[in-house]
Amino acid sequence: MAILLRDLYKETKSTYGLDLIAGEEGLDHLMNWVYISEDPDTLEFLHGGELIITTGVLCGNEYWLYNFIKGLIEHKTCGLIINIGGHLNRSDISDRIRMLCDRKHYPLFLMPWETRIFDITHDYYNRIFDDTQTSQAISTALSRVILHPNDKALMEISLPVLYEHGFQADAQYHLVYISDLRDTASMKPTAAQTNTSIQQSEHSTISSGYANTAGSFLQNLLTRLVRIYNLPYTFVNGTDYTLLISPARSNERLEQELTRLLYYMGESAGTTSMYIGISAPTKDLIGLSQAFLQGRCAALMAQKKNSSLFFFDDMGFYKLLLSVSDMDVLREYVNDTLGSIITYDEQHHTNYLETLYQYLLCDGSIQKIAGALFCHRNTVNYRVRILREDLHLALDDPSTRFELMTAFQVHSYLDLFS
Template structure:
């Protein structure tokens, strides 16, 4: 990943770059660089793209402001203006607008060779992408085989504090087309929506989820960032549902495979119960249920426990299973069950007796009750 700040530090003096507005947005990551002289081109830009203009199509204040407004709407990371021929002075109103939006506005003088500048920045962006992909491969191999991470520790030490804590966050998109181009577009948007993440981190796709690995980062700050990202995504990505699952904050590089599995369990919880964000530490019993990869085991357990009630309900069109669920929920309170089901107490009493008969149990033993409660948890999962 390479940000505008990185570019300014690396080649800012060489190309006489001056950031005249939106300095707080310079931490955003650059996806690619595009020349924009026609406002109709802007609709094809992606989130995190950087625009550069000679000013040919934006010589008056209104046209330039319209260009900036459209770039911000497209979630671009900034605008570089090659001043000196078509645009000599940037209007104060546009500088103020960019400052208000934290949208970087950068100038380079006319004598700078724009072709060389674009080629240089593009090469740096491409190299950053290749570096990220290489590191992502290390992590993906480590998710499959944790012994691999130790082989890559020296390489990863160049990018992360491998002895500090790591956290894995998984992001899932409902109904997102599974083409590579759509996945990359989604990653660019989400990375932009997260804004400036104040730690070492990496985004990449793995097993149909977008992975965010953060290093040496406070958990409450990560949760806060996720919440803000969700709000922004709901506002800007109309109709695209996003779910987030957070793993645990665990120490050292070797914890990542375990952390990834916990994030998967949290994501399953979020998807199952339609919660925007789920943290592994908060999902209770489902920490166990959603960590079991062999779903057949869970399905069989549910059937073994409750099949007599399932078959009876199917044959008699009754509600024994539902009644039993509330029996467990309300600790056997006939009154509360009757209120929940809008059913007479005598009817509830009859059903409970029938349930005891079918299950061959008096339902007065904690171990028995836990067994059946677990079966209902499995069904909900």
């Protein structure tokens, strides 16, 4: 994880005499490392997110410092601390430099020469280490609860970690599943993954972050937004998704928070390009395992409906089907109920399956069916006769119509997860 620069400045400005002189709007950047640099040639070694400290020992003139800061901004560092009083003074920070930092929202701090660089870097390294260790411990413990709830040995070492950091055994939680559009193929679970046991490898599924640069950018942006708005979300990062775990709240509040996050991510990244699925509230902490499946299915439904987010509570009949662990049973039901019609269509190059579906949706109204299929009423009447007489469907029988519509729902469900 990373530390919000605003929090770091607030907590340490008195200790180290830090003075923010420009770029205040950039205090919501994340700081993931501290780097001492005196030479612009070393900027190529930066990865982004570093807080830079310099004494300006190689600074020859105002243009050198301006270009140095410009390079730091281009390499996406989060801010610069200038140790003044030795090689640089406050008067060396020109209006042109301040304007650059303000325009680019790049925090520029001054620190008195008396402050020892060792002290501030040692402090910041420890903060980063502690934050990373804590975040990793919680993420690992949550991933084990989610993926291996029946492994008693793992629960014995994971649950105490979560209890220590404020999680409660009997509390209710929501799981928010966020999938990146660029990897929707890996988003679809197989039949085995759809089983409520979720037999997956923890090592291959849960990792410290995204595997690609674009995903890492979005994940870091999401982390920053969650911390800025002080939202009660805990992160679990997968190779192709991010999970947010939060205490159970109303769906309305969750939708409001997540919609706001999507909006600001869209503003910053140009596009959200994500699907979000929100689980039903769990009964307890161990219920996060089932919530993971629910969130993933809801994200798939969001993808199918081309919607930014979708609640598991709104999945209707699919909620019942998720309790069926044997997908072959569902396939057999579809084949027993609709198989003869599917075979007939394949042999005769017809589309009676769609006609039957519209017949059920339109409650047998020939006019409505014709409108839905964009064909003549006589064509619909002919197809319905074939369904009744040749395919032997008792369309006037309520129980038959119920079984047929159920088969269509199961067929759609299987298509979603195939």
